[in-house]
Amino acid sequence: MNEEKSVKAAIVYLARSRPGDIAELKRSLSLLDVNFNDKFNYPVVIFHEDINEKLMGKIRESTRSQIQFEKVSFKIPDFLNKEEVPELIYLDGDCFSMGYRHMCRFFSGIIFHHPALKDYDYYWRLDTDSFLLDKIDYDVFQFMHERNFKYGYIGIFKDEPGVTRDLWDTTKKYIEDNNLKPQFLQKFMSDGIWDRSYYYTNFEISRLDFWRSEEFMNYFEYLDRAGGIYKYRWGDAVIHLLAVSIFLPESNVHRFSDIAYQHQGFFNNYSPSPDIFSRLKNLKEIIKKPVVRTSNSLKRKSGLYRRFIKFVKRES
Numbered sequence: 001m002n003e004e005k006s007v008k009a010a011i012v013y014l015a016r017s018r019p020g021d022i023a024e025l026k027r028s029l030s031l032l033d034v035n036f037n038d039k040f041n042y043p044v045v046i047f048h049e050d051i052n053e054k055l056m057g058k059i060r061e062s063t064r065s066q067i068q069f070e071k072v073s074f075k076i077p078d079f080l081n082k083e084e085v086p087e088l089i090y091l092d093g094d095c096f097s098m099g100y101r102h103m104c105r106f107f108s109g110i111i112f113h114h115p116a117l118k119d120y121d122y123y124w125r126l127d128t129d130s131f132l133l134d135k136i137d138y139d140v141f142q143f144m145h146e147r148n149f150k151y152g153y154i155g156i157f158k159d160e161p162g163v164t165r166d167l168w169d170t171t172k173k174y175i176e177d178n179n180l181k182p183q184f185l186q187k188f189m190s191d192g193i194w195d196r197s198y199y200y201t202n203f204e205i206s207r208l209d210f211w212r213s214e215e216f217m218n219y220f221e222y223l224d225r226a227g228g229i230y231k232y233r234w235g236d237a238v239i240h241l242l243a244v245s246i247f248l249p250e251s252n253v254h255r256f257s258d259i260a261y262q263h264q265g266f267f268n269n270y271s272p273s274p275d276i277f278s279r280l281k282n283l284k285e286i287i288k289k290p291v292v293r294t295s296n297s298l299k300r301k302s303g304l305y306r307r308f309i310k311f312v313k314r315e316s
Contacts, residue, residue: 009122009141014047025128026062035132037065040139045116047072070116074102085230091162096233105229107236109220112211127202134260150252151244152205159196165232168194174222184250198237202263215247
């Protein structure tokens with residue numbers, strides 16, 4: 001049981017009550033069980049706004065993991081002028097709802113101070129459409145702890161100009177005003193300008209004390225008050241990459257290149273075990289035909305990805 005472990009950790013989701021989202025969540029939990037949690041037994045915390053008791057029961061029936069539901073309420077922070085925050089914003093060819101921007105703020109910094117996580121040292125965030133495709137035969141939290149990794153990620157991509165508007169200028173001013181010496185931010189800069197890189201945060205494993213630290217919280221509150229999360233949809237993904245590369249030594253950061261993982265059209269760069277494709281027949285009903293996003297940053301053609309596409313076309 002988790003209470004006997006030397007590492008206190010939880011797996012977290014933020015879920016909506018829409019039927020499609022609930023169906024994906026149940027599939028994600030099922031794969032989490034089979035490929036990790038049946039062996040390691042970590043609690044799963046599901047944050048939500050409006051999942052009722054009946055749905056909670058159905059979700060619990062779909063998994064063998066210990067589930068804790070936590071209701072959250074979102075609102076525009078009081079320090080922003082609500083009349084200046086549109087219900088919808090249109091940037092880079094996409095439309096972003098108020099709910100999406102609430103989610104960005106929640107995962108950027110609010111979640112780490114939620115009472116449900118107060119007794120944990122690590123968290124593993126997954127989205128409702130995050131799918132583990134193969135067995136993970138080691139405890140990822142213990143792995144992080146033993147090697148002093150503070151942040152673990154699955155991939156790095158680049159965001160669009162519209163949704164990062166003013167973020168670099170705001171961050172640069174914060175760095176200069178506070179006389180900071182970024183740890184490895186230079187790795188994501190070109191000609192003195194941040195290149196809009198971000199961690200693919202639908203999968204991230206991290207120590208909570210970093211996100212609760214004064215240095216991060218001061219930076220997050222500075223960005224929060226600048227209003228870019230609501231005006232321009234600054235995402236948790238870009239905020240986390242900037243924070244990690246400013247405040248953490250690169251030696252504290254780890255990429256989980258070995259974990260077979262799928263989110264929408266992205267497959268983690270992974271060499272599958274010989275029998276994984278016999279199991280893909282079961283995954284077909286879970287994933288179906290993947291949606292390949294058109295952003296160049298997400299066109300990752302790993303061997304697993306190419307073989308999966310061929311498999312789906314052959315079986316369809």
